[in-house]
Amino acid sequence: MNNLDSNVFNHIKIGIIGCGHLGQAILESLINHGFFKENIFVSYKGNSSTYKKIKQLGLAICISENEKIFNEADVVFVTTKPQDVICFKEILFSENTIVVSCLAGVSVEILKNIFKTHVCRIMLSGPDTIVAAKGVAAVYPYNKLVGCILNKMNLRIFEISDERDMDIFTTGVCLPAALLQEDNEETIKEAINEIEKDCAMFLDLYAWAKKILPSFNTESEKVEYITRMVTKGGITEAIIDSLKAGDLFITALRKGITRSKDISLEISNFILN
Ligand SMILES: NC(=O)c1ccc[n+]([C@@H]2O[C@H](COP(=O)([O-])OP(=O)(O)OC[C@H]3O[C@@H](n4cnc5c(N)ncnc54)[C@H](OP(=O)(O)O)[C@@H]3O)[C@@H](O)[C@H]2O)c1
Secondary structure (H helix, E strand, C coil), X not given: CCCCCCCHHHHCCEEEECCCHHHHHHHHHHHHCCCCHHHEEEECCCCHHHHHHHHHCCCHHHECCHHHHHHHCCXXXXXXXXXXXXXXXXXXXXXXXXXEECCCXXXXXXXXXXXXXXXXXXXECCHHHHHCCXXXXXXXXXXXXXXXXXXXXXXXXXXXXXXXXXXXXXXXXXXXXXXXXXXXXXXXXXXXXXXXXXXXXXXXXXXXXXXXXXXXXXXXXXXXXXXXXXXXXXXXXXXXXXXXXXXXXXXXXXXXXXXXXXXXXXXXXXXXX
């Protein structure tokens, strides 16, 4: 934790705007790692099933208004869908707040335009890996306090120096599903080495993905797991569809990276228009 006082975690206030799949996983992880529920604020849009889930976790006490969260929390994780981010433009909040965007594809430039305060962008692996404290997080630009919080949640941190590498990292967190779909070790290794030439962290992401791969009793359990990892129009879908079509592993990964770039572009166009 270097110079950051370890007691900081006893009084730091953390907000989570958008308590869906990812937001709930972050919430659960913070609680599991000793953050006081009194110091955590969460919001959602109004879906009754979201409320039920927060209540089941015994954390209804953490629910708060967005304005209050942006003004009272020191660090605010934004975990809504990317296209919902624009509604925060009108909110006035403390200039000391650090906004941590978990929104895939929303650039730091756009975030700075929406949140007129300190912003940092992170990309996390799937919610199940966050709750299991086996996840990975890419951070851009690096922020020491945010890094400490993620460390405390037992996430492996990748400091990103070029924002464009977020697309490669986002493809990397889809590796668990891709590795289950592909049997040919040789083509997997060739592909990883190839992508690593552009982005050195890819080898570490591969090692992480192999380590967290679940084992299955039956083939249908495995297929079910892969299906759960796939979101319609998402990056994992692009990779899995490519592998199913018989493409080489490297081609499938490149299609995943391209899909990530396309999604970022679609989101930017949506937000800016
Ligand atoms: N899921 C993943 O594996 C994953 C991994 C990495 C990154 N991400 C990123 O994480 C973000 C969330 O994904 P998700 O799968 O968790 O989505 P999700 O389950 O749909 O959750 C979105 C949440 O945002 C809430 N929300 C919407 N507008 C809001 C507002 N104005 N104020 C407060 N809350 C609001 C929704 O409330 P209601 O529940 O009331 O509708 C919902 O709880 C996305 O941007 C995605 O790019 C997701």
